[in-house]
Amino acid sequence: MRRIAALALSLGLTLGLAACSGGGDAASTPAPDAETTPSQAAETSESTEKDTLVVVTGGGTFNPYSYTDEETGELKGFEADMWNELSSRLSDRYDVTIESTTFDAIWGMLDSGRADVAACFFGVNDERLEKYNASIPYAGDPIAVGVLADSGITALADLSGKTVGVAAGSAALDELESRAEELGCTVQPYETFTEVMQDLSLGRIDACANDIIAIHTYNTTGADISILDERLTQSQTAYFVRKDDASAAKLEDINEALQSMLDDGTVAEYCVTWFGDDLTVNR
Amino acid sequence: MxxxxxxxxxxxxxxxxxxxxxTLGLTLQLSAVSAVFALILGCATAIIRFYRVPVLRQITGVYLSIFRSTPLMPQLFLFYFGLATVSTFIRDMDAITAACIIMSLHQGSYMAENIRGALLSVDDGQKEAAASLGFSSLQTMFRVILPQATRVALPPLFNDFVSILKMSSVVFVVGVTDLxxxxxxxxxxxxxxxxxxxxxxxxxxxxxxxxxxxxxxxxxxxxxxx
Structure with missing residues (x-):
């Protein structure tokens, strides 16, 4: 049901966008037949040239990246905003459809050709680059260190002699354990990040480390954690397409639209809206 | 293959x-310390309830109803993180101590009932015989009833010790890296x-x-x- 709703919605959206851009065209070059509405004009004059572009993103509860609104069934989140905007910027060349599925099924949709672009805040790594082509990076979710506002810790060097809490199984645990000696800090693992934040706010530990978005998410629940400007890792997220000629051509157009969104600050704006911080790269 | x-x-x-x-050492240490305190607490509670000591009996009633009727994990979470927001004593307590305290209190409440059952199993005639020999009630407890009750209580108490060992697996919640x-x-x-x-x-x-x-x-x- 959700997929059908999302499909119907995105279909309606693309038609709506087509109507908008069609309106613009109709204004610059007067329609030959006064009886036809601008949207019909757009449909008939452009449908032959327009390529389709199916984007697949996460659905369900993948908040704040991409999730389905419980009440309206509407796709929301950072990626939803990104692709609604990209759709309109690409609308003169493409009919963009936004699909959503479970997180695991996204790559399957791309592999099977049901979708052209995988878009769910995916990090760029060697395994993915071996199999897919990536767009220009647009943001990142680096591992960051959070401290209490009055702790006096302002840089990674200040962590010497301090205790840093991390959640078991997180990438932050791996990263910190390999650098504990260099930083001179004690790594304290916990079952989940919830307990890390409990002990940090009680002052039992001095700092926490996690993906920066996870720390920001905590701050939206009333905590007041300062995030150090120095990051433990650099990370870049991008959109992924199959390695074939048709996809390569589409990727070029996507990159162009994406760069324009990075240049005019649109991506930064969405980052602040959904993650509480400007996480853009490649500006 | x-x-x-x-x-x-x-x-x-x-x-x-x-x-x-x-990490076995830590798990064993945590369990052994908790087992000792749980046993002391369980014995004391059982004796208080066996003799129906006024006031103390009501206090142990409240204790049993809280710790025997709720799961260990939230008990530990609320004690270590929740009470720490109002008590600097608990805030400064290290996680292993906090885990031992809650595990002792939790399993002590089960032991209390197991030990009370064993005390009840000792025949009334034994108490009467002790009284006729001029034993005080404390003497009767420690020299007549407890030794006989111990034999009955051993199997359920070992069950409690096994429970303590396995329940220590929740202490990671407070940042103690056990097994x-x-x-x-x-x-x-x-x-x-x-x-x-x-x-x-x-x-x-x-x-x-x-x-x-x-x-x-x-x-x-x-x-x-x-």
């Missing part, structure tokens, strides 16, 4: 086992859960079975008196 080694890699299992075993906590860390990193959890089960199994050997020896010794 190929798919089987994908699901369960014996070499990874053998690699994980010693890494997990390194189970180490298992979560190792498996979270490698994604190989089956090997790690089988290794955890093997280690717990060995300890509990060593405890069983000790229990049987102790039961035989207690039976010699009869």
């Amino acid at each position: 190929d798919s089987l080694s994908n699901i369960f890699s014996v070499s990874y299992f053998l690699e994980a086992l010693p890494r997990l075993a390194r 189970m906590g180490q298992a979560r860390i190792i498996s979270g990193n490698s994604g190989r859960y089956f090997e790690v959890y089988v290794a955890v089960m093997v280690l717990y199994w060995v300890i509990v079975n060593l405890m069983n050997v000790f229990q049987r020896w102790l039961e035989r010794r207690c039976a010699e008196a009869y």
Whole structure:
């Protein structure tokens, strides 16, 4: 049901966008037949040239990246905003459809050709680059260190002699354990990040480390954690397409639209809206 | 065979086992300390309830109803993180101490009822005989009733000790990296859960079975008196 709703919605959206851009065209070059509405004009004059572009993103509860609104069934989140905007910027060349599925099924949709672009805040790594082509990076979710506002810790060097809490199984645990000696800090693992934040706010530990978005998410629940400007890792997220000629051509157009969104600050704006911080790269 | 080694890699299992075993000391220490305090607390509570000591009996009633009727994990979470927001004493307490306190209180409430049952199993005639010999009620408790009750209480008490050992696996919640906590860390990193959890089960199994050997020896010794 959700997929059908999302499909119907995105279909309606693309038609709506087509109507908008069609309106613009109709204004610059007067329609030959006064009886036809601008949207019909757009449909008939452009449908032959327009390529389709199916984007697949996460659905369900993948908040704040991409999730389905419980009440309206509407796709929301950072990626939803990104692709609604990209759709309109690409609308003169493409009919963009936004699909959503479970997180695991996204790559399957791309592999099977049901979708052209995988878009769910995916990090760029060697395994993915071996199999897919990536767009220009647009943001990142680096591992960051959070401290209490009055702790006096302002840089990674200040962590010497301090205790840093991390959640078991997180990438932050791996990263910190390999650098504990260099930083001179004690790594304290916990079952989940919830307990890390409990002990940090009680002052039992001095700092926490996690993906920066996870720390920001905590701050939206009333905590007041300062995030150090120095990051433990650099990370870049991008959109992924199959390695074939048709996809390569589409990727070029996507990159162009994406760069324009990075240049005019649109991506930064969405980052602040959904993650509480400007996480853009490649500006 | 190929798919089987994908699901369960014996070499990874053998690699994980010693890494997990390194935390055994902490798990055993945590369990042993908690077991001693739980036993003291359980005995005291059982005796108070057995003799229906006024005031103390009401206090133990409240204690039992809280700790026997709620799960351990939220008890520990609320004590270590919740009460710490109002008490600097608890805020400065280290996690292992907090875990021992809550585990003792939690399992002590079960032991209290097991011990009370054993006390009730001692025949009234024994008490009457002790009274006719001029024993005070404390003398009767420590020299007549408790020794007989111990024999009855041994099997359920060993169950309680086993419970303590296994319940110590929740202490990772407060940041104590015990056997189970180490298992979560190792498996979270490698994604190989089956090997790690089988290794955890093997280690717990060995300890509990060593405890069983000790229990049987102790039961035989207690039976010699009869």
